[in-house]
Amino acid sequence: MAEPAGWRGIDELATLVGHYGWLEARFFELTGRWATAPAGDGAAPDSRADELRVWCAAASRRHGELAAHWAQRLPVRAGVDVGSLVVAPSGALAEALDALEAEADLACGVGVLVGTVLPWVGEVYRRHTAGALPVSEAPVLEVLVEARRAVEGEIRGGGSLLEKGGAEPLVTARTIVTILSQAFEEICVLPAVHPS
Numbered sequence: 001m002a003e004p005a006g007w008r009g010i011d012e013l014a015t016l017v018g019h020y021g022w023l024e025a026r027f028f029e030l031t032g033r034w035a036t037a038p039a040g041d042g043a044a045p046d047s048r049a050d051e052l053r054v055w056c057a058a059a060s061r062r063h064g065e066l067a068a069h070w071a072q073r074l075p076v077r078a079g080v081d082v083g084s085l086v087v088a089p090s091g092a093l094a095e096a097l098d099a100l101e102a103e104a105d106l107a108c109g110v111g112v113l114v115g116t117v118l119p120w121v122g123e124v125y126r127r128h129t130a131g132a133l134p135v136s137e138a139p140v141l142e143v144l145v146e147a148r149r150a151v152e153g154e155i156r157g158g159g160s161l162l163e164k165g166g167a168e169p170l171v172t173a174r175t176i177v178t179i180l181s182q183a184f185e186e187i188c189v190l191p192a193v194h195p196s
Helices: 010-036 047-073 091-101 106-131 134-165 172-185
Strands: none
Touching: 010 047, 010 091, 010 106, 010 134, 047 106, 047 134, 091 106, 091 172, 106 134
């Protein structure tokens, strides 16, 4: 008998929530580091860079709150260390986000985040929301709705800041999307696909 599209066992749901928590914590760190990065040595004041740092600070706060909310939704079971569930879906994803964090050009880094990474994550959240059963995943759905709203707002806000300056996303954005797709395919985050 086939499982309903939205059915997830407790272990699968715990894995997803742990990955979401890791991802939001990683976005918290990444945007927080960009927000506090010093201006280049001897660089002239740059109001656009200052605006992007303020945007990054606000984004960091939102992602930190989402990471905390995901941590609160992790299932508590006997013999399971809840903290051990908050891990990257794959090593490649962690490495890609490390590379993005190291981007020297703040506008390019934010461009990849708002033009590529956040839309992809928003789609993962949307698909999970569409396939979730409200009875078994109500607490998770609550955070998914909040996370989707935050992602959409950040894409709009960050995008409008970047448009003012004419920044173009980096070519590496394609690489990050490929890594994101592979990382989340490994855990079957898309509701229509379940391991056989």
